[in-house]
Amino acid sequence: MSVPAGWTRFQVVFDVPQPEGYDDDNSLIQFYCHTPMPPRAGEEIDVDGPGDGLVLRIEHVEHSYRPPETSLHPHYETTAWATLRDPRDAGTAQQMLLHPDELEQWIRRHPLLEPAEEPERDVTCEECLAAGLPGRADVRLIPHPVWGLV
Numbered sequence: 001m002s003v004p005a006g007w008t009r010f011q012v013v014f015d016v017p018q019p020e021g022y023d024d025d026n027s028l029i030q031f032y033c034h035t036p037m038p039p040r041a042g043e044e045i046d047v048d049g050p051g052d053g054l055v056l057r058i059e060h061v062e063h064s065y066r067p068p069e070t071s072l073h074p075h076y077e078t079t080a081w082a083t084l085r086d087p088r089d090a091g092t093a094q095q096m097l098l099h100p101d102e103l104e105q106w107i108r109r110h111p112l113l114e115p116a117e118e119p120e121r122d123v124t125c126e127e128c129l130a131a132g133l134p135g136r137a138d139v140r141l142i143p144h145p146v147w148g149l150v
Helices: 087-098 100-109 126-130
Strands: 008-015 028-035 044-047 054-065 076-084 113-115
Touching (some): 008 054, 028 087, 054 087, 076 087, 087 100, 100 113
Parallel strands (some): 008 076
């Protein structure tokens, strides 16, 4: 399934309680999500799956804008900072944190999700192409305080 035209693409970031034996300081899971409307604080993202679904509550939405002086493509990135709605989902998220290949497989099973680590896909912008600029956005992660479980 391809993403319907006009849908919003945004990055989802949520903190996972560090599992035992996890040595990395970063316990964030990130991926891109496509939805018909932009994300809003208080809404939920329900990613269903066979035994490994996650329901996330959006806590905060950030928009970053890049001017032409600092980027070849002066568009914006939307990041939805979320928490796990149900603490019982922590085990599923911890497994994905411990095994990045499982996280990637989980993301790829859902046609409206894409990995955050994937090289930036082409985002055609007619205005930029007409100006002789590449029709792509450069994505960067915005630093933010860590959100824990609700």
